Amino acid sequence: xxxxxxxxxxxxxxxxVVGLHDETPTATTLALAVRDxxxxxxxxHIDVRLTAAxxxxxxxxxxxxxxxxxxxxxxxxxxxxxxxxxxxxxxQQVMNGDELEVRGPIGGWFVWRPEQTGPIQLVAGGSGIxxxxxMIRSRATVGSTAPFRLLYSVREPGAIFYRDELRSLSExxxxxxxxxxxxxxxxxxxxxxxxxxxxxxxxxxTWPSNLQPSSYVCGPxxxxxxxxxxxxxxxxxxxxxxxxxxxASGERK
Amino acid sequence: MxxxxxxxxxxxxxxxxxxxxxxxxxxAEGQCANCGAKKxxxxxxxxxxxxxLVARCxxxxxxxxxxxxxxxxxxxxxxxxxxxxxDTAPQEASN
Numbered sequence: 067x068x069x070x071x072x073x074x075x076x077x078x079x080x081x082x083v084v085g086l087h088d089e090t091p092t093a094t095t096l097a098l099a100v101r102d103x104x105x106x107x108x109x110x111h112i113d114v115r116l117t118a119a120x121x122x123x124x125x126x127x128x129x130x131x132x133x134x135x136x137x138x139x140x141x142x143x144x145x146x147x148x149x150x151x152x153x154x155x156x157x158q159q160v161m162n163g164d165e166l167e168v169r170g171p172i173g174g175w176f177v178w179r180p181e182q183t184g185p186i187q188l189v190a191g192g193s194g195i196x197x198x199x200x201m202i203r204s205r206a207t208v209g210s211t212a213p214f215r216l217l218y219s220v221r222e223p224g225a226i227f228y229r230d231e232l233r234s235l236s237e238x239x240x241x242x243x244x245x246x247x248x249x250x251x252x253x254x255x256x257x258x259x260x261x262x263x264x265x266x267x268x269x270x271x272t273w274p275s276n277l278q279p280s281s282y283v284c285g286p287x288x289x290x291x292x293x294x295x296x297x298x299x300x301x302x303x304x305x306x307x308x309x310x311x312x313x314a315s316g317e318r319k
Numbered sequence: 320m321x322x323x324x325x326x327x328x329x330x331x332x333x334x335x336x337x338x339x340x341x342x343x344x345x346x347a348e349g350q351c352a353n354c355g356a357k358k359x360x361x362x363x364x365x366x367x368x369x370x371x372l373v374a375r376c377x378x379x380x381x382x383x384x385x386x387x388x389x390x391x392x393x394x395x396x397x398x399x400x401x402x403x404x405x406d407t408a409p410q411e412a413s414n
Contacts, residue, residue, distance in 0.1 A: 113334040127331060172333040174346040175361030287326060308361075311327045 078115060079103070083164045084139065089227045093193065094157040095131065095143045100168055103138040106130055108204035109177035109197045109282070109310075112142065112170030116152055126152045129196040129284075129310075130171065131228075133203035143227055145193040176282065176310045178204065184280060185213040187273050189263075189293050191285020192220060194312060195227050198284055202242060206235055214242040215279075217271045219263055219289065222251035245271035268296045275301030280308070287311040329363035332372050335386060339393055342405055349400040353381035360384075360403070374399075 085097030110130055117123040132141040146157040160166075178186065178201040188198040195218055205214055220226050226246070236244045247263050248256065258267070273279040281297060283290050290311045298304055333345045345361040356378045363374040363383055371387030376399075383399040397403070 111330075111333075125334070127334060169334055169337070172337065173330050173361070174333075174343040175359055176328075176330055309328055310330055 078167045078169050081166050081168045083160055083162055083166065085141075086160065086162065089143050090225055092157070092225075093143055093145045093227060095141055096156065096160065097132075097139060097141050098166065098168065099139050101138075103140065104171070105136065106134055106140065106171035107174070107177040107179055108133060108200035110171035110173050110200075111197065112140070112168045112172060114142075114152070114156070115167040115169070116155065117167070124152050127172070129200070131196045131199050131203075133200060133207040135207075143193065143196050143199075176284075176308050178282065180204065180208040180210050182280065183210070183212050185273050185277050186215070187279040187281040187297075188214065188216040188218075189272070189281065189283040189285075189297070190216065190218045191289030191293070192225070193227070194283075194285030194289070194310070196284075197310060198282060199228055201282065202232075202235060205242070206238075211240045213273070213277075213279075215271075215273050216242060216244045217247065217263065217267070217293075218244060219247040219249060219285070219293075221249050223248065223253050247271070263293055263296065265296055265299065268293075268300050272297070272300070275303075278303070278306065280306050282308050282310075284310040285312060325368060326364040326366050326375075329360040329365050329374055331365050331367070332360075332374065332384075332386070335372060335388070338388070339395065342407070344403070344405070347403050347405040349383060349403045351376040351379060351381050351383060352399050352401045354379035 079101050081098040081100040083096055084099045087095055089095050111127050112130060113125050113127050115123055115125045128142040128144060130140050131143045144153050144156045147153045190198050202214060205212060232244050236242050247267055248260050249262055250260050252260050281302060283293055290309045294307055294309060297307055329345050336344050347360050348357055349360050350357045354376060356376055358377060362377050364377050366373040373382060374384040375382055381399055385396040387394045
């Protein structure tokens, strides 16, 4: 729901898990029904707080994956980190009906609003796809024809989030263009060897800089540094590139 | 991974800072007291490996903000910014 007043501090709200499914072998999407959810803008995140019986609590930030909607429901997708404190619980133990505490929506900078009609370049590294997927879904929900392009870097084909949905969205008219980059393992007969995004892939897989797209880059810090430098080298204006870094560990505190 | 890659964006501080600011500070513009750069706070480099938050200028590395929250008391040091300019026009769901 747009147009919500912003005065007043953001408070913790209770949320129930109303759906969950595996996105990949290591990532899970949770659907949450949040009490008094004020609505969000694509790209925003929430903080999730878990409190143990002894009072110890841990807070982590997760990007919202779902498009804005008025039904008080949001989805987050969580990558399980082997030594994580929170993500193993949220991906392996949580069940339908469980209650969590969430704070948000948070952040008014790394967002895409339907009023933006110019070309958009999205660049995702791994689970950095999540807030960009909210933008893609938001665009589809409101029927925007803003030219969207996604360059999505993953370790291997099995690590792609939202694969079927991305395929069906990219097959529609006025649709988005998706380019995959595989860093470790490629699909069979893939034309490009596995490797990081390079200048050549920026050239073939993103909007040319003379279109002056607004770019959103999200992923681990090193990925964001690397690809932002490549975009600037390809002539993109630094002022039109927004970034969201997940840090070296991938789990934001 | 080098320690220089151990930072996030100012964005990531939005949740903690919402405890004391009524508006979204991450989309506010701040000026670095050292190099004079005017950037959105969301663009600052944020370090969270400490007991609190430290935000540094993305251009010169100067400390813009320190924030700790220990034993029920928040400590905020903003001297690294000469100003912080917040848009008070009605925004949409940008808390």
